[in-house]
Amino acid sequence: MTDGERDLLLRMDGICKSFPGVVALDNAWLRVGRGEVHCLVGQNGAGKSTLMKILNGAYRKDRGTITFDGREVDFHKPHEAQEAGISTIYQEINLVPYRSVAENIFMGREPRRFGLINWPRMNREASQVLSRLGIQIDVRQPLMKLNVALQQMVAIARAVSFQAKLVIMDEPTSSLAEHEVATLFEVIRGLKAQGVSVIYISHRLDELHQIGDRITIMRDGQTIEERPLSEISKLEIVAKMLGRELDVVQQAGATGFRKRAAHTDGEPLLEVKHLRRGRVLQDASVSARPGEIVGLAGLLGSGRTEVARAIFGADPVDDGEIRINGQRARFRSPADAIRAGIGFCTEDRKSEGIIPYLSVRENLTLAALPTLARNGIVDRARQREIVDRYVRLLGIKAASAEQKIRELSGGNQQKVLLARWLCLNPKLLLLDEPTRGIDVGAKAEIQKLIDDLADAGLGVLMISSEIEELLEGSDRITVMRDGKTVAEFERDEIDQRALLTAMAHGASAEQAEA
Amino acid sequence: MTARTASQEPTTSGWQQWAAGLLRQQGALIALIAIFLFGVWRYGENFTSEFNLWTLLRNNTYFGLIALGMTFVIMTGGIDLSVGAVVALTAVAAARLSGEGLWVAVAGAIGLGLGVGLINGALIARFRIQPFIVTLATLLAARGGALNLSNNASVSIDFNSNFKDLWRTNVGEVPLPVVITAFAFLLGSIALNLTRFGRHVLAIGGNEEAARLAGLPIARTLVAVYALSGALAGLSGALLAAQGNTGSPIAGIGWELTAIAAVVVGGTLLTGGRGSVWTTLVGVLLLGLIFNELNFERGKGTFELTQYWEEVIRGAFLLLVVILQSRLTRRASASTT
Secondary structure, three states: OOHHHOOEEEEEEEEEEEEOOEEEEEEEEEEEEOOOEEEEEOOOOOOHHHHHHHHOOOOOOOEEEEEEOOEEEOOOOHHHHHHHOEEEEOOOOOOOOOOEHHHHHHOOOOOEEOOEEOHHHHHHHHHHHHHHOOOOOOOOOEHHHOOHHHHHHHHHHHHHHOOOOEEEEEOOOOOOOHHHHHHHHHHHHHHHHOOOEEEEEOOOHHHHHHHOOEEEEEEOOEEEEEEEHHHOOHHHHHHHHHOOOOOOOOOOOOOOOOOOOOOOOOOOOEEEEEEEEOOOEEEEEEEEOOOOEEEEEOOOOOOHHHHHHHHOOOOOOOEEEEEEOOEEEOOOOHHHHHHOOEEEEOOOHHHHHOOOOOEHHHHHOOOOHHHHEEOOEEOHHHHHHHHHHHHHHHOOOOOOOOOEHHHOOHHHHHHHHHHHHHOOOOOEEEEEOOOOOOOHHHHHHHHHHHHHHHHOOOEEEEEOOOHHHHHHHOOEEEEEEOOEEEEEEEHHHOOHHHHHHHHHHOHHHHHHHO | OOOOOOOOOOOOOHHHHHHHHHHHHHHHHHHHHHHHHHHHHHHHHHHHOHHHHHHHHHOOHHHHHHHHHHHHHHHOOOOOOOHHHHHHHHHHHHHHHHHHOHHHHHHHHHHHHHHHHHHHHHHHHHHOOOHHHHHHHHHHHHHHHHHHHOOOOOEEOOOOOHHHHHHHOEEOOEEHHHHHHHHHHHHHHHHHHHEHHHHHHHHHHHOHHHHHHOOOOHHHHHHHHHHHHHHHHHHHHHHHHHHHOEEOOOOOOOHHHHHHHHHHHHOOOOOOOOOOHHHHHHHHHHHHHHHHHHHHHHHHOOOOOOHHHHHHHHHHHHHHHHHHHHHHHHHHHHHHO
């Protein structure tokens, strides 16, 4: 479809942006028509947020052009974008909970009379803006009295009151219940009817076809595809997001995993049944035997990380059962889980893994500290011995064991974090995206290491977004979607199309696709 | 998802990096030496006399002790505003107990401080309330407790008891308070660097979620840190009572801020996770030395300075050091990312 047929409101071309050490956007582009609901999707780190932050002036672009409403723009500050008619509604609502609804809508440009705030006028106008969105509430009540969905409506009302021509919504439904989503969609349709364009970022695939007109798919900082939503299936969207050609036969040997003998016998080491926690876990079940690598697949927000956190005692659970070696377990804290022989490498190394200013030695032995001290004094000799052994064993490249961990590369940091658990001789390892953000060589090394660990009898639960890693590394794959376990595949029945279908639709919908 | 590495930033010369590193790590020490040498040059033998130097050290022991406790608190990412009031409370308590002898009075003061610290720690760790709020509340309560315990008047110590020896005894050449404080810093350094507790403190301040996921006892460590801070404030209160022969309920006002200043000037990060016990000692000495030299300057009669103006000068100097340090840190972190 050529642009001539569409009345374009926004055109971003050749957008590049680097941060120290990382290229976040590499010639990304985006085109949004007037009165169009444009969906923007991509995995974590695909560049959607960076692209939006460049659009609304939170970041400066390195290169590229942005044309908005017929003229070239380059916003240096968020309020410039706002004045030009671009409003952003974030996942976490950026409003002041203690102030009234009306104050929140007009914050920073309260109507005034004789230098004082004109309350009657502000309340009247706030009511008008909300009722145009089909919302009738008392605008004098504090925002915190409203539920999350209504708070979001207030945020949208604020955006609209700025005469927004384009509203960016960053995962607006992530905290909404089903019926609240319906209300939000009504509001979005109302905006559309007024000629306002919406960029809609979501990882809930089901919503896209309900609300969107067109979709742009991003991956690795690039724009991969743009199409009308009527011309693309959910399965294709997932495949494009993950960078898979649907009908190409998969090449073996793309990872560091080798074909191991499958461990299909033996008593289960870990059994998780019908786990529930709020909205994020609705019915999750997964299991692992000693010596088995179980892949846990699912898109963002599918609940895969939450399962691992629940097993590890990092989050409380509402219902369901966890068994370790047949024994029922409910860990009240990570310390309990660690004592039971479980290790957990988190997805976000920086915020949940490393202690940046401490050395490799201290980071590596952090979880072992309780066992490394005699009368409270850390046994340095044993500590050093452990560190030396694992630095050698895993090939950790650091200037010395005393180097600060923040100075290491991602791959070496990850090895240190793996060693943090390995030196405790665990029975079960939970690995959340063990090779994310790691260069190719180190990636293969870590994958080989995971193989070796399983061979040595460890049970491994491996969460991954990378299809190759899942397909080549796992003895079994459990697929999650919307907080539920929807499918399970044995090694010899795993095939890429089936896996992607399960991730996109849930297993039961497979027939619907055919 | 693949992070491609962008080109490295241009590197500065090795010499510049070395100098910047030295300034960053030992900036306070260099300032301390410079100000000391200035004193030697300007005030001569009066300044370098044994009497002046020992007095200088001894009169900073009570600041040193609370700053030591504050170092641990700040390294966990917290703050303890109650220490100044705890000094007053425990000074009054020590004065009241002084008739029972030195040991009872000192133990009572430390125990009382420890009690306040335990309350701080329990509220912060169990109920997850901001340390700022909790310790502000205990500041008020401890100050009120001091006024109650003293009937709003200074409590004189029992001159027949050996309590006053706490301040006046010398070990060889060295005043006992200086010995006690030096020993406390030595123990503090060992605790920070060699014990599990110290490593937990730094890990919690550096990344609390990572520490929790590594199974570290967060609550227990936080309680211990505030208890330590309270106990050291109690010891500080006992020293203060022995120095002045009285326990005053209005002593120690604003000392928590002096302690925080000493910790920060030394280079410990207010956000936690990074710091050292020795740089705090340097910070305490730096602030004490400035005070001492201002006294000499007044003695020379170069300018008429009221004590209030000295406070202003100390404040300005503090700002100067902190600004310098933050600039150096920023430059250093820009060159390592």
